[in-house]
Amino acid sequence: MALNFELDKLEKELKKRKPKRVLVQLAEGIKQNAAEIAKVFEKLGIEIIFSGETAWGGCSIALQEAEALKANLIVHFGHAKFINVKFPVLYVEVKDELNLEPILKKSLSHLKKFKAIGLSYSIQHRHDIEKVKIFFESHGKKVALSKKIGFAAHEGHVIGCEYGGLKAIQKDVDAFVILGNRFHSMGAAIAVEKPVILLDVYNDEITNTDGIRNKILKQRAISIQKLKDAKNVGIIIEIKPGQRFGSPKYLVDKLKEKGKNPIVITMNEMTPEKIMNFYHIDAFIELACPRIAVDDFAKYPKPILTFKEALVALEIKSWEDFLNQGAV
Ligand code: SF4
Numbered sequence: 094m095a096l097n098f099e100l101d102k103l104e105k106e107l108k109k110r111k112p113k114r115v116l117v118q119l120a121e122g123i124k125q126n127a128a129e130i131a132k133v134f135e136k137l138g139i140e141i142i143f144s145g146e147t148a149w150g151g152c153s154i155a156l157q158e159a160e161a162l163k164a165n166l167i168v169h170f171g172h173a174k175f176i177n178v179k180f181p182v183l184y185v186e187v188k189d190e191l192n193l194e195p196i197l198k199k200s201l202s203h204l205k206k207f208k209a210i211g212l213s214y215s216i217q218h219r220h221d222i223e224k225v226k227i228f229f230e231s232h233g234k235k236v237a238l239s240k241k242i243g244f245a246a247h248e249g250h251v252i253g254c255e256y257g258g259l260k261a262i263q264k265d266v267d268a269f270v271i272l273g274n275r276f277h278s279m280g281a282a283i284a285v286e287k288p289v290i291l292l293d294v295y296n297d298e299i300t301n302t303d304g305i306r307n308k309i310l311k312q313r314a315i316s317i318q319k320l321k322d323a324k325n326v327g328i329i330i331e332i333k334p335g336q337r338f339g340s341p342k343y344l345v346d347k348l349k350e351k352g353k354n355p356i357v358i359t360m361n362e363m364t365p366e367k368i369m370n371f372y373h374i375d376a377f378i379e380l381a382c383p384r385i386a387v388d389d390f391a392k393y394p395k396p397i398l399t400f401k402e403a404l405v406a407l408e409i410k411s412w413e414d415f416l417n418q419g420a421v
Contacts, residue, residue, distance in 0.1 A: 096123065096217075097188040098170065100133050106183060107137055112165035114140040118148045118155055120171025123187065130170065147362060149382065150252060151175030151244075152335025154182060173216045173246035175335045189217035193272075196292050196299070197228050203290055203299050204268065209235040211259060211266035213251035213281070215273030218294075222249050225272060237262050239269075251277050253384045254338070256284030256419050263287055275300075280384065282306045284419040310420065312390065316376075319396040320406035323375035326355045329363050331381035339380045339400030347407050365392050378403040383421055 107115075115134060119127060127143050134141035142162055144155045151172035159167050159180060167182045174184045204210065210229060214222050226236045238249035239258035245251065251259070253276055259269060268288040271278045278291035282302035289302040320326065326348050328341045341357045348355040356374075360367055363381060368374075376396040379386055383399040390397055401418070404410040410418075 095190040096126065097190050098126070098130060098185060099188070100130070103168070103183075103185060104133050104137065107134070107139060110166060110181070110183075112139055112181075114142070114162065114164045115166045115168055116142050116144055116155060116159045116162055116164040118144045118146075118153070118167060118169045120148050120187075123171050148172070150254075150335070151184065151246070152254075152382065153333050154178055154180075154335060156180055156334055157332065171217075173250060173252075175244055175246075175252075178334050186216050186219065188220045191221075191294055193218075193221055193225060193292075193294060194228075196294055196297060197225065200270070200290065200292055200299050201232055203301065204229075204234065204270070207234070207267040207288070209237070209266045211239055211262045211269040211287070212236050212249060213239040213259060213269065213271050213273070213277070214249055215251060215271075215277050216246070218272045219247060219250065222272070229270075237265060251281065253277060253280045254382060254421060256281055256421060259285050260419055276384070276388070278302050279305060279309075279388070280421050283309050283387070284421050309387065310416075313387065313402060313420070314412070316386070316390065316396040316398050317402050317406045317412075320376045320378070320398050320403060323396075324353060325374050326353050327368070327371055327374040327377040328355055328357045329368070329377055329379040329381065330357060330359050331363065332359060332361055333381070336381040338383055339403075341380060344378060344400070344403060344407075347409065351407060365394065369394065387421060 131141055144158055152175045169182055170185045171187045173186050229236045240261040241248045242257035242261055244255040245258045259281055263285050268290060269281055270290050271281055272292050274293060278289050281289045282305045291300045328344050330341050345355045363379060378398050380400055386397040386399045401415055405412055405415045
């Protein structure tokens with residue numbers, strides 16, 4: 094990894110904004126770079142406090158921490174802007190400067206049968222995407238970047254809870270190529286019905302996610318059935334401003350109409366340990382990151398569903414609509 098935090102640019106921005114105390118959030122993979130980042134702030138005489146809480150995505154804005162600490166600014170490294178909040182936040186997307194040529198060349202044999210490809214990237218590869226597009230075009234491919242839709246910050250940008258931009262170009266492509274990691278390609282595999290090829294530059298691997306879609310959807314259908322059978326239901330809401338996928342009040346009303354006993358539980362971040370003591374709950378609906386239910390279901394002792402899945406269990410949406418809208 095050759096990470097570029099563009100600290101010169103940050104320094105200029107800080108000089109302009111003149112904050113006195115800054116709360117810095119670092120994505121999980123770059124927490125090890127805290128000391129290097131601290132220097133810029135110290136040089137300018139700005140008090141800096143790092144958040145030690147998890148920052149899985151641009152959704153995890155540490156508003157409560159910043160307010161409690163009376164910080165004037167949050168600087169969030171490693172993700173793109175996700176939502177607007179009523180607090181000054183500066184996002185530093187962070188570039189990973191890599192030589193992509195070897196993996197691009199290697200990918201051609203995996204892409205032989207596909208003429209038109211949809212291309213998406215995780216944020217640290219944004220600066221390279223034009224070169225990647227030109228590479229594929231020079232090898233006879235027709236390339237379309239996924240659309241900037243919903244939570245995606247840029248054309249081609251993909252995040253784990255937003256695949257609308259890929260779905261929008263699905264009919265025009267034979268396959269999708271994701272420059273990112275397994276997390277992004279797995280989400281894409283559930284959301285779209287075309288083959289998804291992951292270029293994993295960190296492990297120097299190219300993976301076709303064939304078969305994953307059906308496996309995951311089968312598991313999700315089992316969880317949906319378990320919510321249908323459940324009597325006592327916990328609705329988990331997190332306090333992170335970007336992680337509010339669906340209305341708890343709406344779900345409470347709908348669950349009651351079906352004769353169930355719902356309760357609403359708030360958490361800073363949900364974990365299996367925290368929900369363990371709610372013994373009497375038969376199934377949970379989590380309104381935080383939808384990928385917790387989809388990716389981490391095996392870690393939880395009870396069924397965990399997303400908002401969209403709950404709508405299917407409550408017969409408000411059909412399974413077909415659920416699939417058409419992207420499943421994540
Ligand atoms: S909600 Fe989940 S998938 Fe979406 S940005 Fe946040 S951590 Fe990533």
